[in-house]
Amino acid sequence: MPKPRVIYWFRTDLRLHDSPALKAALDLDPECLYPIWTWDPHYVYRARVGPNRFQFLLDCQNDLSASLTRLNPKSKLFVIREAPQTLFPKLFKAWRISHLVFEKDTDAYARERDEKIMELAKEAGVKVIVRTGRTLYDPDELVRANGGKPTMSITQVQQAGKKLGAIPRPIPAPTSIPDPGDTSLDFEQARPSQEPDYNAIQRDSADRSYSALAGPNGDFAVPSLSELGLKPATTPHRGGETLALQALDIIIADTDYTATFSKPLTAPTAFSPQSTTLLSPHHHFGSLSCRLLYWRAQDTVNSYKKGAASTPPTSLTGQLLFRDMYFGAQAALGYSFGQTVTNPHCRFIPWHLPSRIDPSTNLITGTYDIDSPQAEEHLRRWREGITGFPWIDGLMRQLKTEGWIHHLGRHAVASFLTRGGCYIDWERGAEVFEEWLIDHEAACNIGNWQWLACVAFYSQFHRIYSPIAFPKKWDKAGMFVRRYVPELERFDEKYIYEPWKAPVVDQKRWGCLVRGREGGVEGEFRVYPKPMFEFKERRDVCLKAMKKAYKVGLYGNDPRVLDGSWRALFDDEAEGPTEGREGPIGAMVGDGEAEHEEDVGDDEAPPAYAKSHMSPESPKSTRSRAGQKRGADQTTLDGIFKRLKS
DNA sequence: GCATCCGTTGGGGGA
């Protein structure tokens, strides 16, 4: 009996420690082990990924590759530049592979991809081994233990978790690995189409991702940012298992911090150092096992003064339970989890800037309707950090440049964009976070936006974050704002969260005028914009609108959401695109009576459904944003697979 | 089935 020839396929598990899947591969006692990464065009072109997250990924890959080489000088992480769906059949043959091993991934796209790969493996006579290690529990088992329903509360996770038994203890990293076999690539590369390239806006030079199967030097090396044509990263946060384990050691060494950690008590305004662990990007890329953190935190709690330690959900382990909750919701709901339409667990609210829906799949298209030019302006200013509210702007600028903001900061900006300010669709906000966060985890991002928008997981919409009162509670002196909105650094703390109230003579004395909408420089003075609306006023408008939407009580899977008849249930006076009787969310169909103009806002020919209600005074107000498009899903559409209608 | 309690992270006012 010949020994197995094994491919270990790294994906979101870029580590050697606590990897049940890697252990399973090594337990096969292989003749050769190929640790590989497939440079998937789905991630490169069809997901929203800014340079900061790309850099974190490359950091993780470089670190892992070096660690593999330390275990065996002949080995490394072999990066192969082709879509896995086309690569694997050729690779199985060329390297005479007997086994394929990888860690389970329940992301909507990953599931489809892996099903396809398992099919291809079967055809090639290759055995596939899959192990769970990305979450505390296997999300599918968690859902099963929850009665087959998505986990929508932390209690459900705890109850279902009990039925599944103890969370597995971490397993040590291997101390040796077998040689890779012959690595010649005796086949043609299937180059993916770069179109559509949703990350075109992230590049300042040509992308050379697919220059050759084994890279420009034929050595399977991890690419560099510049090779990918990406703009330089600006984040100070770096990736890799080595750094992750060091960071974990430092956290656990502080017994009091670890054992008494209570999330709601950590300051969102702290930045040097930040008040939470900043381990989330490592969990996303797998450079840190969540089970390792879980057990090191739990062991610390167990040996701490009795009764003095914090407990879930606020404790460190509680944070990981929330992560599992979102994975469980996503595992049960699939693509519909990432959108309102078709989602039975997501409330329907007639937000501004609603997503467009592809009528052939009922999935979001990545474009949206501009029902209100003012809302579009609000979104742009929120994104760019020039809303005129220093707390919001500081957070958005920190997010853009550093790729990470504190959880409560995410609450502040999300509440502001959706139910507590702009009344803009939470899906718009989730897209911006997807692009900029280095710790972007589709399930958690989507879940948290639904939570904050009060469409799922949470419903106390009266609790609205004030961009003035809330940060004052944590940072009366405004140190955070001074750091991230430097034009205001000399303002008196009396005005730091409301600079527009400062007398002009003081504004001049402090070197910054508060005027206009864009900020910038004016002569010898810097300029910071005026607030883009009266917050209290918007707060009341949103509150009233949320109350109405809750009373109407529609969920995303209601036929009236899709066919547009929801409009009849809302007042014309209500906030959001509710006026008129025609044109549902995404603006599909209609009875043909209403007059439409052809939508001409897209680069590509708009599909027939891309018509929607036009208000008389602004006939083009519903033109879709002529920006990037993307496939519909939590990260995007691959184009290779056809999705079933939900 | 129904009442009650409580929910990781609101704001504001008064004692």
Next chain:
DNA sequence: TTCCCCCAACGGATG
């Protein structure tokens, strides 16, 4: 400064 209640009210969990 800290605690408490109220605002007006949701909905899952619990008994």
